[in-house]
Amino acid sequence: MKAQRDVWGDTVAEIGLTDPSIVLVDGDLANSTKADRFAREFPDRFIEVGIAEQNMVGIAFGLSTLGYRPWLSTFAVFLTHRALDPIRMLVSQTGANVRLAGAYSGLLNGSSGKTHQDVEDLAIMRAMPNMTVLAPADEVEAAAVTRWASDHEGPVYVRIARDAVRQVLPHDYTFRLGEAVTLRADGDIVLVSTGVQSSRVVEAADLLAAAGIRARVVHLPTIKPLNEASLLDSLKGASLLITVEEHTVIGGLGGAVCEVLGNYPTSPRVVRLGLDDQWSESGPDDFLLDKYGLSAQRVAEQVRSAVTTHEAAIASSGAATREEGIR
Amino acid sequence: MDIDVSLSDPPSDARASGAAGVDLHRIARHVRWHILNTVAQSKAGHIGGPLSMADLVVALYFRELNIDPHRPDAPGRDRFVLSKGHSAIGLYSVLALRGYFPVAELATFDHGDSRLQGHPDMRLTPGIDVSTGSLGQGLSAAVGIALGARMAGQAFRTWVMLGDGELQEGMVWEAVNSASRFELSSLTAIVDVNGLQQFGWPAVDGRDRFDRSEPWAHVDLAAIFRGYGWNVIEIDGHDFAAIFAAFDEAGENARATTRPTVILAGTIKGQGISFTRGTYTWHNGVASEEQLATARAELMIEGETDESAA
Ligand SMILES: Cc1ncc(C[n+]2csc(CCOP(=O)(O)OP(=O)(O)O)c2C)c(N)n1
Ligand SMILES: [Mg+2]
Numbered sequence: 001m002k003a004q005r006d007v008w009g010d011t012v013a014e015i016g017l018t019d020p021s022i023v024l025v026d027g028d029l030a031n032s033t034k035a036d037r038f039a040r041e042f043p044d045r046f047i048e049v050g051i052a053e054q055n056m057v058g059i060a061f062g063l064s065t066l067g068y069r070p071w072l073s074t075f076a077v078f079l080t081h082r083a084l085d086p087i088r089m090l091v092s093q094t095g096a097n098v099r100l101a102g103a104y105s106g107l108l109n110g111s112s113g114k115t116h117q118d119v120e121d122l123a124i125m126r127a128m129p130n131m132t133v134l135a136p137a138d139e140v141e142a143a144a145v146t147r148w149a150s151d152h153e154g155p156v157y158v159r160i161a162r163d164a165v166r167q168v169l170p171h172d173y174t175f176r177l178g179e180a181v182t183l184r185a186d187g188d189i190v191l192v193s194t195g196v197q198s199s200r201v202v203e204a205a206d207l208l209a210a211a212g213i214r215a216r217v218v219h220l221p222t223i224k225p226l227n228e229a230s231l232l233d234s235l236k237g238a239s240l241l242i243t244v245e246e247h248t249v250i251g252g253l254g255g256a257v258c259e260v261l262g263n264y265p266t267s268p269r270v271v272r273l274g275l276d277d278q279w280s281e282s283g284p285d286d287f288l289l290d291k292y293g294l295s296a297q298r299v300a301e302q303v304r305s306a307v308t309t310h311e312a313a314i315a316s317s318g319a320a321t322r323e324e325g326i327r
Numbered sequence: 328m329d330i331d332v333s334l335s336d337p338p339s340d341a342r343a344s345g346a347a348g349v350d351l352h353r354i355a356r357h358v359r360w361h362i363l364n365t366v367a368q369s370k371a372g373h374i375g376g377p378l379s380m381a382d383l384v385v386a387l388y389f390r391e392l393n394i395d396p397h398r399p400d401a402p403g404r405d406r407f408v409l410s411k412g413h414s415a416i417g418l419y420s421v422l423a424l425r426g427y428f429p430v431a432e433l434a435t436f437d438h439g440d441s442r443l444q445g446h447p448d449m450r451l452t453p454g455i456d457v458s459t460g461s462l463g464q465g466l467s468a469a470v471g472i473a474l475g476a477r478m479a480g481q482a483f484r485t486w487v488m489l490g491d492g493e494l495q496e497g498m499v500w501e502a503v504n505s506a507s508r509f510e511l512s513s514l515t516a517i518v519d520v521n522g523l524q525q526f527g528w529p530a531v532d533g534r535d536r537f538d539r540s541e542p543w544a545h546v547d548l549a550a551i552f553r554g555y556g557w558n559v560i561e562i563d564g565h566d567f568a569a570i571f572a573a574f575d576e577a578g579e580n581a582r583a584t585t586r587p588t589v590i591l592a593g594t595i596k597g598q599g600i601s602f603t604r605g606t607y608t609w610h611n612g613v614a615s616e617e618q619l620a621t622a623r624a625e626l627m628i629e630g631e632t633d634e635s636a637a
Contacts, residue, residue, distance in 0.1 A: 028492060030526045050542065051524065065412035082461065111371035113438040113445035115460025128510050142451030283448075284370075291439060321594065 001164040004142040004196065005103050008160050009034025011146040012101075016042050019164035022183055023151060025060045027053050027074035033103040033160075035073035038061075053078045057098070064097040075109070076102025076159065077118035080125055091155045099149050100156040102324060105135075105159040106195065106246035107275070107292060112281035119275045122194075123251030125157045132177070133223040135159040135253075138167045140251040141221055144175035163285055166197035168219070178227030180218050180234035187214035189307060190238040190268075191213035191299075193202065194253045195221045199248040200289070203296035204244075208303060215303060223253060228260055235268070240310045242271045242303055246294055249274040269313075271306045273299065351567055354424055355385045356626045357633060359599040362432055363419035363622050364444060367614040369437040372445065374598040375609045376619020378419030379521040379564070380488055383592055384417060386570045388425045398428035399453040405483050406472050408457045411490035411519065412446040413611075419443050419452070423633075427454040430633045463496025465489065466516060470505045473514040475586075484581060487516045491542045492524025507556035510585040515577040518548070518589060519564065523598035527607025552589045564592030600625055 016022050016038055023045045030036040030048070039046040047063075049056045053074055063201040072079065079087065091098045102121055109116045113258065120280035126133045134149065134156065136142040142160065168183055184205045193201040198219040205215045218234045220226070235241060241261075243254035254272030260322050261267035275292055289295035293302060360383050366372035388394070392405040409418050418435055423430045426444070442451045446460025457468045466487050472494040489558040493499065506514050522541050549559045558580045562569040570592075578587040596610070597603030600622045603612070614622065623629060 026526070028495075028525050032525070036526070048526070051492050052495045052497060054497060055495075078461065111369065111445050113437075113448075115446040115458075221436065259531070281439065282437045282444045287439035 001166065002139040003159045003164040004136065004139060005034045005112040007139045007142040008101055008103075008146050008158075009037045011143050012150070013037040013041050015131050015147065016045065016113055019069070019150065020045075021069045023047060023063055023068045023070045025049055025056050025063070025070050025072050027056050027072075027078065029052060029074050029103070032075075032162075033101065035071075039306040040051065040131050053083040054086045057286050058090060060098045061086070061090040061094070067100070069097050071099045071101055071150070073101050073103065075116060075118070077116055079155070080118060080121040084124065087155075092130050095130045097153060099152075100155070101160055103160045104162045106161060106197075107294070108161065108163050108246075108285045109282055109283045110162060111284060114279045115258075117280055118250075119280070121157070121159060122223050122245070122247050122253060123192060123255065126256065127251070128260035130155055130189060131224060132156040133159075134221055135223055136175075136221055136284045137181075137183075137194075137196060137198040137219050138165055138169055138326050140169040140171060140173050141175060144173060145198050145221065148175050148177070157221050165196045166294065168199045170259040175221065175246045178222045178225050180220055180227070181232045182216065182234050183219050184215065184217035187215065188234055189238045189303070190218055191215040191244055191303065192218045192220060192235075192241060192253065193244045194223060195246060197244055197294060200294060200296045201244050201299060204299035204303065207296055207300040211300070211304070212261045213307060219266060220253060220257075223256055226256055226260060231257070231260055232264075236293050238268045239269045240271070242273060242305065242306055244294070244299055245274040247274050248277065249317045250277060269310060270296050273302055349389055351382075351385050351389055353631075354389060356599070357383050357424060357628065357631070358385055358417065360622065360626045360628045360632075361423070362416050363591070363603070363614050364619060365416055365436050366612075366618055368434060369371045370613050371437050371611075372416050372613075373413045373611045374603050374614075375521070375523065375607070375611075376411055376414040376490060376519065377420075378598050378603060379594040380411070380414055380517075380598065381417055381421075381599065382520045382565050382567065383420045383517055383519065383570060383594075384488065386574065387609070388421050390571065391436040391574045392486070393483065394454075396422075396454065399427060403481060403483050406456045406469070406485045408465040408469045408472075408487040409447055409455075409459055410469075410487050411462065411493050412459030412465070413462075414488075414490075414519075414556060415443070415445065415447045418447065418455075422454040425454075428452075437494045446561040450557045451585065452528070461503075462490065462504075463498040466499050466502035466506070469514055469516070470509065470511060473506070474509055475512040476513065477511070484515065484578075485511045489516060490519050490524070491518055491520045491522065491548075494518065494548070495524075495542060502553050503552065503557070507594075511587050512581045512584050514587040515581070516565075516587065516589045518591050519594050520548070520591055521594045521598075523596040523607045523610070525607065525610045527610075538545070542616050545573060548591055550589040552591075556586055558584060558586045558588040559591065562593065564594035572626055
């Protein structure tokens, strides 16, 4: 198991060997984000701006106008919150060739707590035109997405996790923008997830299977632009859809999925799991995942209760049937 | 507007405790031990920044600030903002030894369901005046507090601790400008000038990479603050006599001038423990059992209790 930040750091350093236009702009966190590998290999293409995230974005934008292809490296929260206005005007509105690597995304950041957690990044970044928003599931996809983003023309935000998760994608995996990736094919109860949470959701599906509940797992590495056809295809036959994200339930993956499904009259019921509308806290990974309902165990529990509620609703109304749903 | 001015009278034991023969060196040694040991037990946290500011914060809480640990919300208390919020464990250790909460509670640092969060939370911890953690915001908060105090006719003073790396944030300079423009002489900022931030950078091929290890190696910070209209005091931030003199001068400035004061405190990151001293590699870190034993010996903790420290 390799952490996504390690994969990102290694991959960017590797790409730097063959692509001299890649530059790395850091915000005094290179030894956390693992940008330090690039820094050691290419000191002349490593730009240490210091603790000044808005400034970082402005500088990266300026570099991009001369044909450089900057990656930015800092904690996700300081990009998507502190530097949001420069990202909005200089990067998103201009369509600049700037790649934003949001490290330490989500809840798990080595006990730093709510000041450093970013569980609103997907909602914020996907609201902006021109912005591609990616959230890889594991080490394999983190490498694939880093390569893809390095070649991409236009702004990209990549959600990078600090800590390693169980690998769920094969080594020969190819990333395709917008496409839904089915990780477990069974079942008309469909769990849709993104980022490293997808790995924990696969574990949850295993726990559910052991308890006799077959659940399909669909992973969406692309939060924006979503390929609607691919998403709908992956949801075929779904009677109950449960989105799970290491992110607020407001406006992220669950929001994006609901926006798509709202266009279709026969859509299945959607339950959104993630951070409720509240701030979290410091604590070890296991503690936080458990308390905030994101561990495999807790996801499985919540899915079971959603299934029970769903079945009771069907039984009492008689209106819907399990066969109903996207065809 | 509902402003409680009931604590314009200073709390009883405030200034006396530092003056009444309390051994600040000894307290500072215990604070340093708690910093290293607590982070080691919690397996996550910052070391270098808390250690470099330790003497300054001890001097503030045991000698200077007009505060009462038994009345952490007293409206007339002096305010302290730890703008470099990643150094929370340093402040928690001082607050505990000063009596805001039990020393034993330090063991909950960074744990789930704890009042002692990785970064200071004013809604959870007694004695924390402002929540911080995202660098660069504390001075603005302090400007608002000092401004509000003046508007409300409150006499208390407002103190802020900033990191030298933190000064790279633009918001800091927006606040530096506001503080002198609003003539907030009751505001005193301390900059923990330890010459390092998080990401150190060894010399490459003999070339000077100072921009990557020393936040302000190329800049005259004192001249900049003076240019903005601040009183500037430069001291050795590990010398209690110099710290007291600076605090006295800042107090005099508060009374006699219209300018805010900044104390540029020259410090050493990781000060007080041999293996953490003077290196960016201990910006954060978890000490091994062996390192804890070394630190215990160096800090002369053996045979002393926390209670005897305070
Ligand atoms: C806005 C923001 N950017 C980045 C960080 C991550 N960070 C925490 S401490 C630190 C270095 C701080 O250096 P300095 O201010 O010199 O503090 P000290 O040396 O006293 O630890 C960084 C970059 C942060 N907490 N907030
Ligand atoms: Mg510093």
